[in-house]
Amino acid sequence: MKSKYLFITIGIILLSIFPIFIHNEYYVHMVERILIYSILLFGLDIVVGYTGQVSLGHAGLFGIGAYVAGILYFKLGAPFIVIVPLAIIIACIFGLILALPALKVLGPYMAMVTLAFGTIIQILINEMTFLTEGPLGIKLLKPVIFGFQTQTIHYFWIVLSLSILSLIVVNRILKSRLGRAFEALRDSPVACDCMGVSVYKYKVYAFVISAGFAGLSGCLYAFSEQYISPNTYSFELTVLFLLAIIMGGRKTRLGAFIGAAIIIILPQLLSDVYLFRNVATVLAAIIIVGAVILVSKKLSTFKKVFVPIASVISLVVFSYIIKSIGDWRLTIFGCMILLVVYYLQDGIVGFSRNFYISIFSSKNKSRDDVELSKLSNEDAILYAKNSSTSKILLNLKSVLMQFGGLKALNDVDLIVKKGTIHGLIGPNGSGKSTLINVLTGIYVPTSGNVEFSDKSIVGQTSAKIALSGIARTFQNVQLFSEMTAIENIMVALNHTYKSNLLEIALNLPRFKKEEVNAKQRAYSLLKFVGLNELANEEARNLPYGKQRLLEIARALALDPNLLLLDEPAAGLTAPDIKELLKIISRIKEHGITIILIEHHMEVVMAISDTISVLDFGQKIAEGKPKEVQANKKVIEAYLGAETA
Amino acid sequence: MDIFIQLIYSGIALGMIYGVIAFGYQLTFATSSTLNFGQGEALMLGAMVGLTLSNLGVNYWLIIPIVCIFGLVQGSVVEYFGVRPAIKIKSEFGWIMSTIALGVIFRNLAENIWGRGTYRFQGPVADEPLKIFGANILPMEILVVIGAVAMMLMVEIFNRKSIYGKAVIATANDRDASGLMGINTSLVITFSYALSSLTACFAGVLIAPLTLAGASAGGSLGLKAFAVAIVGGLSSGFGIIVGGIILGISETLTGFYISTGYKDVPSLIILLIVLSIKPSGLFGKTTIKKV
Numbered sequence: 001m002k003s004k005y006l007f008i009t010i011g012i013i014l015l016s017i018f019p020i021f022i023h024n025e026y027y028v029h030m031v032e033r034i035l036i037y038s039i040l041l042f043g044l045d046i047v048v049g050y051t052g053q054v055s056l057g058h059a060g061l062f063g064i065g066a067y068v069a070g071i072l073y074f075k076l077g078a079p080f081i082v083i084v085p086l087a088i089i090i091a092c093i094f095g096l097i098l099a100l101p102a103l104k105v106l107g108p109y110m111a112m113v114t115l116a117f118g119t120i121i122q123i124l125i126n127e128m129t130f131l132t133e134g135p136l137g138i139k140l141l142k143p144v145i146f147g148f149q150t151q152t153i154h155y156f157w158i159v160l161s162l163s164i165l166s167l168i169v170v171n172r173i174l175k176s177r178l179g180r181a182f183e184a185l186r187d188s189p190v191a192c193d194c195m196g197v198s199v200y201k202y203k204v205y206a207f208v209i210s211a212g213f214a215g216l217s218g219c220l221y222a223f224s225e226q227y228i229s230p231n232t233y234s235f236e237l238t239v240l241f242l243l244a245i246i247m248g249g250r251k252t253r254l255g256a257f258i259g260a261a262i263i264i265i266l267p268q269l270l271s272d273v274y275l276f277r278n279v280a281t282v283l284a285a286i287i288i289v290g291a292v293i294l295v296s297k298k299l300s301t302f303k304k305v306f307v308p309i310a311s312v313i314s315l316v317v318f319s320y321i322i323k324s325i326g327d328w329r330l331t332i333f334g335c336m337i338l339l340v341v342y343y344l345q346d347g348i349v350g351f352s353r354n355f356y357i358s359i360f361s362s363k364n365k366s367r368d369d370v371e372l373s374k375l376s377n378e379d380a381i382l383y384a385k386n387s388s389t390s391k392i393l394l395n396l397k398s399v400l401m402q403f404g405g406l407k408a409l410n411d412v413d414l415i416v417k418k419g420t421i422h423g424l425i426g427p428n429g430s431g432k433s434t435l436i437n438v439l440t441g442i443y444v445p446t447s448g449n450v451e452f453s454d455k456s457i458v459g460q461t462s463a464k465i466a467l468s469g470i471a472r473t474f475q476n477v478q479l480f481s482e483m484t485a486i487e488n489i490m491v492a493l494n495h496t497y498k499s500n501l502l503e504i505a506l507n508l509p510r511f512k513k514e515e516v517n518a519k520q521r522a523y524s525l526l527k528f529v530g531l532n533e534l535a536n537e538e539a540r541n542l543p544y545g546k547q548r549l550l551e552i553a554r555a556l557a558l559d560p561n562l563l564l565l566d567e568p569a570a571g572l573t574a575p576d577i578k579e580l581l582k583i584i585s586r587i588k589e590h591g592i593t594i595i596l597i598e599h600h601m602e603v604v605m606a607i608s609d610t611i612s613v614l615d616f617g618q619k620i621a622e623g624k625p626k627e628v629q630a631n632k633k634v635i636e637a638y639l640g641a642e643t644a
Numbered sequence: 645m646d647i648f649i650q651l652i653y654s655g656i657a658l659g660m661i662y663g664v665i666a667f668g669y670q671l672t673f674a675t676s677s678t679l680n681f682g683q684g685e686a687l688m689l690g691a692m693v694g695l696t697l698s699n700l701g702v703n704y705w706l707i708i709p710i711v712c713i714f715g716l717v718q719g720s721v722v723e724y725f726g727v728r729p730a731i732k733i734k735s736e737f738g739w740i741m742s743t744i745a746l747g748v749i750f751r752n753l754a755e756n757i758w759g760r761g762t763y764r765f766q767g768p769v770a771d772e773p774l775k776i777f778g779a780n781i782l783p784m785e786i787l788v789v790i791g792a793v794a795m796m797l798m799v800e801i802f803n804r805k806s807i808y809g810k811a812v813i814a815t816a817n818d819r820d821a822s823g824l825m826g827i828n829t830s831l832v833i834t835f836s837y838a839l840s841s842l843t844a845c846f847a848g849v850l851i852a853p854l855t856l857a858g859a860s861a862g863g864s865l866g867l868k869a870f871a872v873a874i875v876g877g878l879s880s881g882f883g884i885i886v887g888g889i890i891l892g893i894s895e896t897l898t899g900f901y902i903s904t905g906y907k908d909v910p911s912l913i914i915l916l917i918v919l920s921i922k923p924s925g926l927f928g929k930t931t932i933k934k935v
Contacts, residue, residue: 052737056744100918101917102916102919104920107736108678108736108740111740111868113915113916113919115867116867116871116912116915117912119867119908119912120909123909124906127903127906242741247739330752331748331749335745337742337744337748338725338726341738342733342738345735442842501900620717
């Protein structure tokens with residue numbers, strides 16, 4: 001870790017002294033543009049890399065930043081230090097306007113909507129001549145700061161310091177609860193909502209923050225180029241930004257920087273056909289040599305490396321056929337995108353990292369464990385809050401859940417008493433999981449009412465219901481698979497934070513304290529389910545039984561009054577089940593009410609206080625375990641009726 | 645008033661073209677839940693290939709089948725290079741980016757082959773307008789409406805009546821189950837892309853005599869057709885016709901009464917509004933997410 005900071009410091013020092021030694025303004029300007037694009041890419045990475053959405057609207061946001069700067073400067077003569085924050089804020093506002101409708105939809109829709117937004121912005125910039133001077137464009141001078149007219153080199157330093165500042169802020173945001181929420185909603189949106197982290201809200205946050213960086217970047221761009229015109233902020237630019245982010249590598253700041261360098265330097269290379277021929281030949285040589293090494297070391301097969309080799313060879317041939325390269329720029333970028341999407345998914349940074357690991361295979365896993373185990377071991381689970389005197393915690397009144405013609409729940413009444421374990425059994429397809437989905441707001445019941453702590457929760461969002469004290473696990477495990485065990489729990493601890501974005505960006509004491517507390521809580525919860533040794537393991541690498549336990553620990557992090565366990569014993573071995581029973585009874589000791597869905601009859605019968613039986617969406621029996629076991633209807637539902 | 649009716653006529657013709665492209669989106673979305681972000685470019689290529697043939701002296705009615713065959717090939721190429729690898733690795737990001745990339749490549753190729761200019765495309769019917777309800781209507785506009793409806797009907801009949809079409813519908817309903825029933829689903833997906841590009845190329849030949857043919861014409865058409873697909877709903881055949889007409893008319897009216905520069909804005913704003921109120925489209929069915 002220390003060497004990483006050393007590299008960054010050396011890099012920054014080199015960057016800041018380089019214009020003193022190299023007087024060629026062309027190169028200074030080029031590096032300046034790389035830094036400016038990096039700022040935008042830091043932000044774009046939040047949306048693309050972390051939340052996993054495709055935005056085709058970032059060129060538009062970039063344009064907004066540039067034109068806010070241009071208009072304020074040209075029409076009002078506003079000073080630079082006023083323009084910069086305004087550009088950020090206005091871009092954020094536009095980001096919000098875009099995000100509110102766009103983020104209601106998923107994947108391809110989202111991409112198209114952002115594309116529509118980008119197109120509208122470009123049209124508006126072109127047409128609103130009274131404001132933007134239209135196709136004529138706006139000319140700017142380098143900014144004057146406190147009466148001092150900056151020169152190229154001063155402006156370079158301004159850009160450099162702002163990009164370092166952006167780097168720090170982005171890093172802090174992504175390492176905080178916000179970054180965790182962004183990753184969580186990508187891995188499992190449903191689980192994220194059910195852990196009280198509203199997917200929609202956090203997607204909007206991600207987008208707005210990202211828009212802010214685009215605005216800053218656009219504003220700096222306007223002063224750097226000293227001339228802005230509408231054609232810059234086109235679909236092409238958006239595609240270039242995306243190429244940069246995936247080529248450099250998602251989820252790394254270095255990747256953003258490398259990506260920015262590629263999309264700035266490449267067009268320069270492409271302007272000279274002879275240089276392009278040489279570059280193509282060298283690239284082909286590197287890839288062929290690399291492929292030969294991979295095949296000979298049996299790390300890859302001939303079939304897999306065939307396509308990249310064929311494409312670089314055709315690139316070389318292509319480079320010798322064409323006469324002028326500028327016209328083919330976009331084709332080359334398009335081919336690069338195809339290549340990166342399928343053969344370099346982790347980008348240059350990710351690829352080098354994997355390559356480094358596979359060569360040196362250094363395992364430096366247990367780095368944080370020591371530090372964590374020092375943390376205190378207070379009781380991990382909070383006692384259930386007792387807000388009302390009523391003995392009934394949950395009251396379902398004739399709930400009907402209809403999917404087309406199918407009544408998955410048909411007129412179900414259910415009363416769950418405080419502090420009990422309420423078993424819910426029934427054959428497959430009887431509506432048990434549907435009931436849980438109704439309780440957690442994933443489905444809105446067709447009719448009927450659900451009262452939790454005497455308040456109706458029908459129609460509330462999953463996140464709100466979760467925060468009001470209903471936590472759950474899932475029948476098919478829904479962990480945030482690319483996050484570590486402890487991070488999984490910290491996502492659910494999101495509700496314990498009160499610090500805002502500013503406190504995160506400035507790393508203020510309250511935020512630091514909350515972070516430490518959350519980490520301690522998460523660790524002791526892991527300890528409670530016996531996973532503390534695996535705190536820094538990615539959830540997807542845990543064995544199945546442990547994943548189920550992790551889900552329970554994560555649900556407990558919500559400090560629930562009611563815990564819904566959806567087949568927690570499914571797929572567990574006999575000793576694991578024993579451990580599970582202990583955990584469940586210890587949860588009960590803390591006054592937390594549990595609804596337990598389970599097919600393992602010995603488990604349900606052993607620990608339930610009351611059992612309800614569902615069949616074809618209807619409640620057919622209810623009572624103490626013994627009574628239910630003897631009930632004729634129940635036996636019929638499970639084994640079938642005797643034929644007369 | 646005459647002008648108003650005339651604008652409505654041309655809006656309907658334009659809307660039908662959007663409808664045909666949107667229909668192409670529906671075809672691929674049904675079989676593979678993917679869309680070709682370069683659909684507009686397929687239309688543009690259709691128009692440009694048609695133009696080249698027309699300049700060589702080929703009869704307009706003969707151009708149509710040739711361009712349709714070209715569309716089949718172009719769609720298969722898109723599916724093979726852009727979509728298939730992404731479906732294999734289950735990457736949504738993958739197919740979005742690669743169809744965008746292919747769209748960019750096609751546009752750039754067209755620019756290099758045909759130049760950046762726009763060209764007139766001679767239609768098969770007279771250029772003199774007819775008078776209907778006192779307003780002018782171009783014969784070509786009537787042809788566009790007839791052609792667009794005929795195209796959609798033909799594909800629908802093919803899907804419903806022929807055994808190959810039934811394989812397409814089966815794949816649309818449940819890809820895994822169809823695979824288990826012996827249907828070569830990846831071939832069906834390729835076919836749906838081929839069909840989708842065919843309709844787009846056909847639309848290109850239809851619209852080119854009304855507008856102008858040029859390499860850069862594709863992008864905004866593809867986007868507006870997507871707006872139609874969303875407004876109408878990605879699962880409703882009737883919806884895209886209504887959606888197409890609404891957007892087509894809003895475009896011609898804006899272009900005339902406000903400014904041609906703004907003509908694309910209303911459709912995009914309608915898109916944003918519909919999505920924020922009813923994400924499944926005005927005629928689409930709301931799907932239930934499963935946990």
